[in-house]
Amino acid sequence: xxxxxxxxxxxxxxxxxxxxxxxxxxxxxxxxxxxxxxxxxxxxxxxxxxxxxxxxxxxxxxxxxxxxxxxxxxxxxxxxxxxxxxxxxxxxxxxxxxxxxxxxxxxxxxxxxxxxxxxxxxxxxxxxxxxxxxxxxxxxxxxxxxxxxxxxxxxxxxxxxxxxxxxxxxxxxxxxxxxxxxxxxxxxxxxxxxxxxxxxxxxxxxxxxxxxxxxxxxxxxxxxxxxxxxxxxxxxxxxxxxxxxxxxxxxxxxxxxxxxxxxxxxxxxxxxxxxxxxxxxxxxxxxxxxxxxxxxxxxxxxxxxxxxxxxxxxxxxxxxxxxxxxxxxxxx
Ligand code: NAD
Ligand code: DAU
Numbered sequence: 001x002x003x004x005x006x007x008x009x010x011x012x013x014x015x016x017x018x019x020x021x022x023x024x025x026x027x028x029x030x031x032x033x034x035x036x037x038x039x040x041x042x043x044x045x046x047x048x049x050x051x052x053x054x055x056x057x058x059x060x061x062x063x064x065x066x067x068x069x070x071x072x073x074x075x076x077x078x079x080x081x082x083x084x085x086x087x088x089x090x091x092x093x094x095x096x097x098x099x100x101x102x103x104x105x106x107x108x109x110x111x112x113x114x115x116x117x118x119x120x121x122x123x124x125x126x127x128x129x130x131x132x133x134x135x136x137x138x139x140x141x142x143x144x145x146x147x148x149x150x151x152x153x154x155x156x157x158x159x160x161x162x163x164x165x166x167x168x169x170x171x172x173x174x175x176x177x178x179x180x181x182x183x184x185x186x187x188x189x190x191x192x193x194x195x196x197x198x199x200x201x202x203x204x205x206x207x208x209x210x211x212x213x214x215x216x217x218x219x220x221x222x223x224x225x226x227x228x229x230x231x232x233x234x235x236x237x238x239x240x241x242x243x244x245x246x247x248x249x250x251x252x253x254x255x256x257x258x259x260x261x262x263x264x265x266x267x268x269x270x271x272x273x274x275x276x277x278x279x280x281x282x283x284x285x286x287x288x289x290x291x292x293x294x295x296x297x298x299x300x301x302x303x304x305x306x307x308x309x310x311x312x313x314x315x316x317x318x319x320x321x322x323x324x325x326x327x328x329x330x331x332x
Pocket of ligand 2: 083085087123125126174175176187188190203204207210211246
């Protein structure tokens, strides 16, 4: 199998590329990535010299860059490339519309021209917030942020290409991932690295928003299952089955760091902050997938990875991350 993976230098994409190459000697990956602030070739340093891995630097919105990647004749496209951080989508939505909508369209056109299977990596956020119960794949889309709205638009385009043009496309909607190589703007790596730096950890609002946490390796296994076995025109929810509110995650991280509640700083809430995400994943489980890691063990492993990889995250936190924060919030 030869995959065109887009956004492979990001967090989930890099974990996925490494998993695919490790799965079978015949597997090959072409990675098309623009290398935005979130794309880091170091995430794939261990496979950079593998002859089965090819890197193409380019933008998924640029049809000629997509064609350059297609010249490697992949069997399928897996689209991870996106702007992904909700707070950044509130500060400046434009890039989200470009990449998450126009970029998806450009890739769908390539899938259509070349007759390729296409897996769109989407998110549980497209369903919006749910007070009780869980979303199935049939639940209506009700996104709340420019990020989730742009992802929902991408999903709808995918479904339209199945119906109108017969493209063999499908969608995976994952819950909150965590694990190694996650950019330290997201809750878990931000809090771990702040604690390691002796900084406070900023909890939004009352800290009672609920997310369903999935270890990135479990998500990648689910994505591979959906890619191989899912039906065109269908969406598949991939949740970890670990619903926790942000204070519960905060306390677990404080315990791992051996620190107390005095490190917590309650800050203004995120505008439009979804209260709870919850996925019914029966459809993906029926394909034979199940998350294999417990939240506690995976959190411990993740914490330890950040302890041992300051050389990975310190340059980010003193570079792009710091510039972004100072420009938008005036303080770090
Ligand atoms: P990330 O922000 O870590 O990485 C995004 C990658 O996409 C980077 O390598 C970046 O350089 C690349 N990219 C961005 N714009 C591009 C463009 N125009 N052309 C080419 N490459 C571009 O992202 P992530 O957290 O790994 O998320 C990957 C995918 O999974 C996204 O589609 C996201 O919506 C989805 N998702 C993420 C989570 C999560 O918890 N992180 C959960 C559910 C779904
Ligand atoms: O649910 C899947 C989504 O998970 C993905 O589609 C997104 O790409 C990914 O960014 C993530 O979105 P969230 O907004 O849920 O993740 P984030 O890590 O930004 O925030 C998780 C929760 O923690 C959320 O309720 C907001 C809160 N939070 C976040 C940050 C960064 C804080 O309380 N303080 C913070 O500093």
